[in-house]
Amino acid sequence: MNTVREPRRTPEPDKTRRTTPRHVGAWREHHFWSMSISWRRLAARPLGTLLTVAVMGVALALPLAFYLLLGNVERMGDALGRNQTISAFMKPGQGAGMAETAASALRGRPEVEAITVRTPKDGLAELAEVQGFSGALQSLDENPLPYVLSVQPKAHLSADDAARLVDSMKATPGVDMVQDTGAWRQRLDAILGVGARATTLLALLLGIAALLVVGNTIRVDIQSRAEEIGVLLLIGASRPFVRRPYLYAGIWLGLLAGILAVVLAVVIELAMAGPVGRLAAAYDGSVQFGGLPAWLLVSVPVASAVLGWLGARLVSARQIRRAATA
Amino acid sequence: MIGFDLVSKRYEGDHQALTDVSFQVDAGEMAFVTGHSGAGKSTLLKLLAMIERPTNGVVTLDGQKLNTVRPSDIPRVRRKLGMVFQDHRLLLDRSVFANVELPLIIAGVTPTERARRVRAALEKVGLLSYEKQLPGTLSTGEQQRVGIARAIVAKPAVLIADEPTGNLDPQLAMEIMGLFAEFQAVGTAVLVASHDLMLIKRMKKRVVVLDHGKLVADVPATEVV
Numbered sequence: 083m084n085t086v087r088e089p090r091r092t093p094e095p096d097k098t099r100r101t102t103p104r105h106v107g108a109w110r111e112h113h114f115w116s117m118s119i120s121w122r123r124l125a126a127r128p129l130g131t132l133l134t135v136a137v138m139g140v141a142l143a144l145p146l147a148f149y150l151l152l153g154n155v156e157r158m159g160d161a162l163g164r165n166q167t168i169s170a171f172m173k174p175g176q177g178a179g180m181a182e183t184a185a186s187a188l189r190g191r192p193e194v195e196a197i198t199v200r201t202p203k204d205g206l207a208e209l210a211e212v213q214g215f216s217g218a219l220q221s222l223d224e225n226p227l228p229y230v231l232s233v234q235p236k237a238h239l240s241a242d243d244a245a246r247l248v249d250s251m252k253a254t255p256g257v258d259m260v261q262d263t264g265a266w267r268q269r270l271d272a273i274l275g276v277g278a279r280a281t282t283l284l285a286l287l288l289g290i291a292a293l294l295v296v297g298n299t300i301r302v303d304i305q306s307r308a309e310e311i312g313v314l315l316l317i318g319a320s321r322p323f324v325r326r327p328y329l330y331a332g333i334w335l336g337l338l339a340g341i342l343a344v345v346l347a348v349v350i351e352l353a354m355a356g357p358v359g360r361l362a363a364a365y366d367g368s369v370q371f372g373g374l375p376a377w378l379l380v381s382v383p384v385a386s387a388v389l390g391w392l393g394a395r396l397v398s399a400r401q402i403r404r405a406a407t408a
Numbered sequence: 409m410i411g412f413d414l415v416s417k418r419y420e421g422d423h424q425a426l427t428d429v430s431f432q433v434d435a436g437e438m439a440f441v442t443g444h445s446g447a448g449k450s451t452l453l454k455l456l457a458m459i460e461r462p463t464n465g466v467v468t469l470d471g472q473k474l475n476t477v478r479p480s481d482i483p484r485v486r487r488k489l490g491m492v493f494q495d496h497r498l499l500l501d502r503s504v505f506a507n508v509e510l511p512l513i514i515a516g517v518t519p520t521e522r523a524r525r526v527r528a529a530l531e532k533v534g535l536l537s538y539e540k541q542l543p544g545t546l547s548t549g550e551q552q553r554v555g556i557a558r559a560i561v562a563k564p565a566v567l568i569a570d571e572p573t574g575n576l577d578p579q580l581a582m583e584i585m586g587l588f589a590e591f592q593a594v595g596t597a598v599l600v601a602s603h604d605l606m607l608i609k610r611m612k613k614r615v616v617v618l619d620h621g622k623l624v625a626d627v628p629a630t631e632v633v
Contacts, residue, residue: 108516115513313497316457317558318487319514320480 112323120330123303134299134335138292139342142386145285146347150374152277154358157372159270160237166267168244170251172229173258180256181229187254188233193247196234202227228258244268289389292339296332296393301401304328308405315406321399328398329391336390340383347374347382409435409566409597410456415465417451417621425451426621428465433599433614435565438592440608441601443618449601452618453570456599457491458482470565487515490559490596492569496551498543504530504554505539511562529561530554533587549580556587560596567591569600573607585611609633 124131170188172181178201185197205227210216235247244262251260304311314324351373358371410433417426426448433439441449454460455467458474467474470488477485490511498507508529512522530536533553543551552572559567569588573581585600585607592598592613602608608615612632617625 105516107518111513111516111518310499313499314510314514315483316459316486316491316497317511317514318483318485318489319510320483323483323514 112326116326116330120327121334123327124331124334130299131335131338134295135338135342138295138335138339138386138390139346141288141292141295142339142343142382143346143350144288145281146343146374146378146382147350148277148281148284149378150347150351150354150372152274152281153372153374154354155270155277156274158361159267159274168233168235168248168251169261170231170233170254170257171259171261172231172256174226174228176229176256178229181231184254184256185231188231188251191247191250193235193239193243194233195236198232198234200230200232202229205230231257240271289385292336292386293389293393293396296335296390297397299335300328300332300394301397303331304398304401304405311402311405321402321406325398325402328402329394332390332392332394333387334390336387336393337383339390340386343386344374344379344382348379409433409437409470410599411466411468412452412455413466413468415455415462415467417448417455417460418463424621426455426462426618429618429621429623430465431616431623431626433597435597436592436595437614438589438598438600439614439616440611441599441616441618442603442605442608445603446620447618448621449603449618450570451621453491453568453599453601456566456568457489458485483514487511487562488565490562490564490567492552492555492559492567492572494571494574496543496555498551498554498558500542500544503540503542504535504546507543507554508539508557508561511558515562525561526557529557532560532590533557548575549583552576552580552584553587556584560591565597567596567598569598571602572600573602573604578607581607582610589613 170184172184178199181199185199188194189197202225206219206225209227210219231251233247233251235244239247245268248260248262251257311324315321355371355373362371412429412431415426415429416424418424429448429452431439441452443449451460455462455474456469458477462475469485472485474485499510505526508526509522512525517525527536527539530539533556535550535553535557538546538550538554543554546554552575556572559569567588572588573584576584581604588598588600589611609632612629614629615625615627615632616623617627
């Protein structure tokens with residue numbers, strides 16, 4: 083395709099051909115320069131940069147650690163609660179027909195996954211397996227056990243839905259009493275809900291703290307460069323131009339802190355994986371350790387960079403005005 | 409290129425720095441502003457750089473009336489000017505090259521073009537081999553030459569200097585003034601504030617004399633003796 087000759091253009095020499103308009107080129111140059119100068123300045127003061135990044139990074143890692151903890155407690159609760167059924171004991175003397183009617187009435191409910199009807203005979207057989215009971219049971223003339231509806235609720239049922247299910251079971255004709263062995267699960271959910279809210283608030287507060295840390299670092303930086311800012315303004319730099327490297331510095335600090343936070347969170351994750359794995363083994367390996375999701379690992383540095391930019395933005399305009407008039 | 413039309417400047421506290429000053433400097437012309445200290449030399453240059461605004465009268469730069477320039481457009485005006493300061497105002501934590509490069513970065517010039525023009529400017533002031541050094545390691549005269557390179561690197565139409573030789577011995581001062589004359593020769597309007605009458609006489613350029621803020625003499629180059 084290169085062999086095809088381009089039509090000859092007479093008036094324009096090659097030199098004046100531009101791929102981008104002049105002001106766009108200047109704008110891009112300004113950003114490239116701001117990006118690199120801000121990075122080099124941070125690198126020129128490694129200790130100060132490191133401290134700022136460390137404070138921010140630890141502050142952001144804390145909510146991540148809580149998130150990790152909550153997630154795993156929730157998974158453990160899920161795993162343990164999976165086989166928790168709600169039992170409805172039929173009134174003594176109710177026959178198989180009544181039990182089946184009650185069962186089919188409950189099957190229609192949206193909260194129910196499955197229902198098994200256990201006959202008095204099943205119950206007796208179960209009891210017989212429990213050591214020490216077999217002799218006692220043989221001495222009985224008749225089976226005293228009622229029919230039992232063993233209700234398996236749907237997974238991830240909310241506490242309200244579970245309570246509604248229990249209420250409707252109690253109201254089902256022929257049912258004597260309802261035993262909800264999964265009630266602890268609802269309590270755990272409620273506790274986890276509190277924990278999740280606390281984590282969100284903590285993340286918010288620590289996010290603000292991170293923003294202030296960057297803001298303060300940038301403020302001090304601008305103060306120490308008052309002379310330079312004066313010279314730049316004098317030789318024709320606009321305020322946005324003077325400000326831009328500081329905004330980029332905020333972005334860099336935020337990004338580095340976000341990456342540090344993620345690294346710390348992953349370290350915590352790895353440190354927790356061992357003990358949680360042993361715990362899982364104790365529960366037939368039904369609990370899998372849950373790590374931080376990929377979207378979170380990516381969005382934390384991004385969000386942190388935005389925080390850094392915001393922090394720098396908050397202080398820079400005012401500080402540069404001060405430096406310019408100093 | 410530079411125009412003052414009945415320009416007055418009164419600072420707060422009733423200090424009258426300039427009173428009805430009028431004169432023009434054309435492209436390719438070099439003029440000295442002289443007078444005792446406090447005569448208003450610095451104020452004159454500050455009005456051109458828009459560091460101060462006149463109380464009365466009109467200052468023009470490159471055909472633009474500065475009275476009507478909005479604060480946000482001041483940077484654009486300053487980019488038309490090359491400024492040289494007595495205390496050179498270099499950034500001491502950056503190399504000679506980086507200092508001279510600044511106006512080009514502000515103008516949004518690409519890095520390769522920047523490098524070419526910075527070296528050309530440094531060569532002009534005879535400091536090409538110093539580009540990697542920090543300004544603090546240079547002598548006062550060399551620092552002033554770096555300041556001049558920074559002032560002319562973006563090829564401004566107007567070059568102004570406030571006591572550029574104030575800290576230099578006569579030999580170095582003469583060299584610096586020689587540099588200014590070279591820029592005049594290539595079409596730049598040059599305005600230098602100086603109180604060094606010996607030096608001004610040797611340069612044989614136009615001289616504007618201020619006394620207590622009033623223009624008392626405007627001597628053409630041909631009449632300087």
